Amino acid sequence: MRHDDGQLLVERAVATLRDGGCTRILVVLGAEAARVRGEAQLGDVELVENAVWKSGMGSSLRTGLAALAGTDATAAAVLLVDTPGIGPDAVARLLAATDGGPGALLTATYKGKRGHPVILGRDHWAGVTTLATADVGARAYLVAHADQVQGVPCEDIADDTDLDVPPES
Secondary structure (H helix, E strand, C coil): CECCCCCEHHHHHHHHHHHHCCCCCEEEECCCHHHHHHHCCCCCCEEEECCCHHHCHHHHHHHHHHHHHCCCCCEEEECCCCCCCCCHHHHHHHHHCCCCCCCCEEEEEECCEEEEEEEEEHHHHHHHHHHCCCCCCCHHHHHHCHHHCEEEECCCCCCCCCCCCCCCC
16 A cells, blocks of 8 residues: 555655664565565565464564564564554654663553554563454553553654544544
8 A cells, every 4th residue: 555645655664663763674564465575665674474464463463573582672663554644753752762671561642542653572572472363463462561551642743543444433
């Protein structure tokens, strides 16, 4: 899918993470894997394919965290490609609010509601993986560990509108 400016959403998300301060970027591919591999200009990102993408966003999160488990990464910043209103400033704000250690658990907030990006420290990956099902992603884990989640207000610098979710009326 392309943004209004013609850029692929995955290209925009990668640029957001990179410009926000992430040094290593992993992209989990699903429905449009062949197209992304053929068309997207992503630079030095690592591409990982989620063979069961039809089961929902939870499987993509599990796939990404499993790929990171074999690395020395201590935390992961998670950003959905279909939230193009979230820019590098929001990523940078979350990164500035954490030490990036294995205990990190942060979410951007928009008028008090949790949104993206999310930073998940390695200590939380197993629990997130267990609870990430269907289109829930990390939500169930974050709710279960609400006392550990640091919310970082981002409504002044980002718009967390998800292109897949119809607007509330």
